[in-house]
Amino acid sequence: MQTALRTSLPETGLASRANFAPHARVVREERPVHTSGLPLSIRGLRKSFGDNEVLRGIDLHIPAGQFVAIVGKSGCGKSTLLRLIAGLEKVDAGSISFGDQVQPEDIRVMFQEPRLLPWARVLANVKVGLGRDRASGDAQSRAEKALSEVGLADKRGQWPSVLSGGQKQRVALARALVSRPRVLAFDEPLGALDALTRISMQRLLERVWRDQGFTAILVTHDVSEAVALADRVLVIEEGRIAHDVLVNAARPRERGSVELAGLEGSILSHLLSADDRT
């Protein structure tokens, strides 16, 4: 299931970071010590749409508070995996468990589209994220706090339509964060943003993850984004996890460093070689 990168990598220092047993290396310095995150265990997960067998047996353990990136070719089932984790699709076979009793508010998803209500002001949109706590007395202050966390406190009274793409996505992030989730799943959340906005959003994502310590699962088609943000990169091929790569670079990470670039290159070459085989 989880083949090591080593087999096909030149003997650089990078190869030794390939991970055979993800469970074995749970505690690492850069991860928040007191994590609020939930661990996630997936066993034998399968999912088909009609005849299309999208996920053919996923086995995966994500320790609490880890930042995991999932990459793979378009249509390989990344979104499907994420939607299964978030409970938006029904599992065909196998199991997903969070090692704890979960409330709906514990798991949040962010999509490529901000999905804000155009007819609700920014603050009201953030309040939507409180779920069943919407009516509670501190709803207002919690929403305001979440909005400040993403740096948009001054936009609280605006309509979403006047915000830029990056700002809308930050409001969506505030809405996801306001209930203090323990697992946050991102489906290409920065896919529609321009390069500069992307980078500042990546920094924001990393910052809130470090501050709050949730378990982060980021689906992305951008391998450099994956290695820049994640503790661990999973490559999905043919419905399975084909590679499971640890990224040990210290945070804050230096974008375009030799170390990250090397890792990115090796993951990319895997994605491309899979392409050649088919």
Added chain:
Amino acid sequence: MSLIDSVSFPRSVRLPRVDGLIQWIVPLAIIAIWQLACVTGFVPTRVLPAPSDVVLAGWKLLLSGELVRNIWVSFWRASIGFLIGGSIGFAFGLANGLSQLSAKLTDTTLQMVRNVPHLALIPLVILWFGIDESAKLFLVALGVFFPIYLNTLHGIRTVDPQLIEMGRIYGMTDGELFRRVIFPGALPSIFVGIRFALGIMWLTLIVAETIAASSGLGYMAMQAREFMLIDVVVLSILIYALLGKLADSASRVLERLTLAWHPAFQKR
């Protein structure tokens, strides 16, 4: 202002103070030319009375109370017919937009009935109701029903499914989902239906009152025709136009208030 013209108008062209007045220049000019043509005898007053004569006729009818009474009757018929037809259309639009079962059950039937021009039913309606109030209300309600039904249905069906999924993810109940996502999402389309329906409402009422009534503006016009009171005929037509414009403006104000979030209605 409607969605379309507010979008296509560049900001810099708008001069807010003059803006309100500019639209009256053409109608006032037309009235001036019309008056001039009548006074000079270019247009015989048997064909078209001068605007001053129309105003005078209106003044006399106003004093006798006849004008207010007829306007009131027509206004009442229009409103009640609109409310009845609109509510039923809205209810069917909601039901068929929200429930597959309801749509399967009634949509095809309604789409078939829609192809019958409702004014073609006038002879039948007179046979059923005579020239009773219910005849007019029935026709107006029927005419108003379809635009409201179709646009409510369309509005609900085209609400962004991603927003609905978002609402569910964030734990909205069915009621909240409707109130906070589906209904506001359908509202722009519902307003299109209302505007259409208002036009149909007046048209239906004019025809119905002209053919089968003993009061109302259409009846007033027909009576005037019998007595060759051309100024009253023209007056009735103008009042219809004015009422139509008033209803349209009211719906625009409502639209502006409820769709303040829409980019087309935002402060400029």
